[in-house]
Amino acid sequence: MQVxxxxxxxxxxxxxxxxxxxQGSNQGIPAPNNTLPTIITxxxxxxxxxxxxxxxxxxxxxxxxxxxxxxxxxxxxxxNGLADGTLDVxxxxxxxxxxxxxxxxxxxxxxxxxxxTKFDNYYFKNILAGRGLLSxxxxxxTKSAETAALVKAYANDVHLFFQHFAQSMVNMGNITPxxxxxxxxxxxCRRLNNFH
Ligand code: HEM
Numbered sequence: 001m002q003v004x005x006x007x008x009x010x011x012x013x014x015x016x017x018x019x020x021x022x023q024g025s026n027q028g029i030p031a032p033n034n035t036l037p038t039i040i041t042x043x044x045x046x047x048x049x050x051x052x053x054x055x056x057x058x059x060x061x062x063x064x065x066x067x068x069x070x071x072x073x074x075x076x077x078x079x080n081g082l083a084d085g086t087l088d089v090x091x092x093x094x095x096x097x098x099x100x101x102x103x104x105x106x107x108x109x110x111x112x113x114x115x116x117t118k119f120d121n122y123y124f125k126n127i128l129a130g131r132g133l134l135s136x137x138x139x140x141x142t143k144s145a146e147t148a149a150l151v152k153a154y155a156n157d158v159h160l161f162f163q164h165f166a167q168s169m170v171n172m173g174n175i176t177p178x179x180x181x182x183x184x185x186x187x188x189c190r191r192l193n194n195f196h
Pocket of ligand 1: 030031032033039053056057058059060062063064065066067069111134136
């Protein structure tokens with residue numbers, strides 16, 4: 001794999017929908033400014049636990065986010081005109097340069113400032129340094145002792161993160177599969193027709 005990271009056996013034979021729906025996808029999906037209890041509740045509704053929340057958030061070790069997804073943290077986190085106090089000050093200043101108060105909505109920023117093209121545990125190390133990009137990333141450290149302990153454990157032990165991430169990906173893959181004659185067992189996972 002180009003980016004590195006763990007491997008895991010994907011249980012086969014899952015029945016998937018014949019189509020995809022953007023409304024369906026957005027329903028129940030956590031937003032980056034949701035509180036930690038809301039995020040945990042949304043995961044729990046799907047049968048995923050707190051370990052799944054933290055381990056899967058580690059998916060943000062790769063990829064990018066638009067300015068609109070975290071702007072509020074830079075300028076007015078709590079409606080008092082101040083930046084999110086849990087953001088590292090110099091990191092916040094750096095982000096404000098490319099993500100102004102208005103405009104630049106689609107400007108892109110790495111979710112992992114250190115190594116956004118490598119699947120590693122810098123996502124968690126960044127959070128410990130106030131350098132988590134999304135509010136939903138940083139609250140894993142600041143709003144619950146249970147999730148904070150996992151952030152620290154993954155920052156200290158990349159193998160533990162990989163092990164939990166692999167298990168949580170399997171857990172996520174087992175969320176409410178279709179049954180009986182609904183949907184189909186995909187023979188080609190890359191089939192992208194039927195989207196609307
Ligand atoms: C905990 C709840 C989560 C929240 C609130 C969340 C939020 C977000 C947001 C806001 C973005 C940027 C989207 C944009 O600005 O267009 C993003 C990107 C991303 N997320 Fe999450 N996410 C969550 C969980 C996950 C999970 C479970 C995974 C996979 C295991 C994941 C993997 C990714 C990846 C890879 C990207 C980068 C996409 C790209 O570069 O095109 N996220 N997420």
